Amino acid sequence: MTDDASESDLLKTITEAISDAINVSYGSSGVELQIIAINRLTDVYETLAKAKAQFISQQDEKRANAAYIWARFLCGTQNFLRIWVELKNDDAGSAWLALVAAQSEIALGLRHAECEEMYTLARRLLFIEQTVFPPQQFVSVSHVYKKVLCSICDGPYGEGECNHVEGKLYMGQVCELGLRELVKINHVARVAHPADKACRLETRWDEVRAVDTLTNRIEPKPSNAEEVANGGRARLLRLSTKGEMYKYNAPESPIEPPMK
């Protein structure tokens, strides 16, 4: 993409793909239409990634940063649709991870750009979290590290030559902190408002049975005594904030309704 016309075409492609996806972003929307929209968002994301690489090679920071923001919105919108697809596929765990990814990606985009449509999606995601899923217990693992590195220059963050600020955009890349040289694990705790909602108690166990915290289904009896004593099995790993796009197999035609 080298001129204004093709840039305008790309912007149109992005906004149309997002707009069409939002049109089928409801629980009642046809799953085959949601899958088509998801796959289209991935195609657009890939086109945008190529354009972004070109902006970076041209040292066009303004456009490279805009491409980063649009990529977050494409990824967030796709994960919004995936919530419903995974729920319809009876995979509540993946639906929850899609919810968390959608919230994270849209929030990352909104840190750098005002966009009313995305604020609306963010508010809908919070509502979905509170009404479609049961209340979750979150788990926080606190680590102590010796060094903090900057993802832009790989140097010690805020020291010497590093003039970058966490969360800000530099040539299409967001400055993130890399924690290095683990000193100790400080604590593991249950928290109400975690930094990462992917870290949650997935199964709660009592003396006789294990229950999935999303589906309420009974799971096989736990074998790990420590986990039983802790009251359940938790996901402790942090979800990466790097965008990950998905493609589903082409959907089949909707099932014909039964004859009356």
Place this chain on the structure above:
Amino acid sequence: MSEPQIHSVTRDDILSLFAERGVDSIPDLCVVPTNILTVGADDVLVYTTSALDLKARAKEKSLDCPLLTANGDTIPFIEERDSALTLGTIYFSAMWLIDNPLVLPVLANVISDYISDRFRSEVGAKRVKLSLIVEKTPKSSWVSLSYDGPPENCPKIDKLVKDSLK
């Protein structure tokens, strides 16, 4: 909107507290370890990573707001796993406040910009924890101030500091 809940405690033990933890050189303006006022004898001093953010953002405005070392070593960093923003504890010497009346509002803006950047995209629960240590009388009297609440109620630090000196 409810009034911000500010906790203010006058102390005379800050220098000895720092010395006990191996910190014997305190710049006039700095970020001190997040748990300096609460750390137990067997625990280690730590910074939250937002202390580094404060330092980096101050540096953008040509303000030097360093982090401390203890016994010559870098003080480690604790990864924040809660959605709350726990800002580092900022230390102001009496001399710095006398010499830099025009710089204090700049630092206040650095902090308020940081808070608003951090929560701009949040639609859920929002919480800020902020603390300051202000030297009232050189080497003899300090006041520690803390705020824990929603970002929209978080007071500007220049006003907090000035009020604490009255």
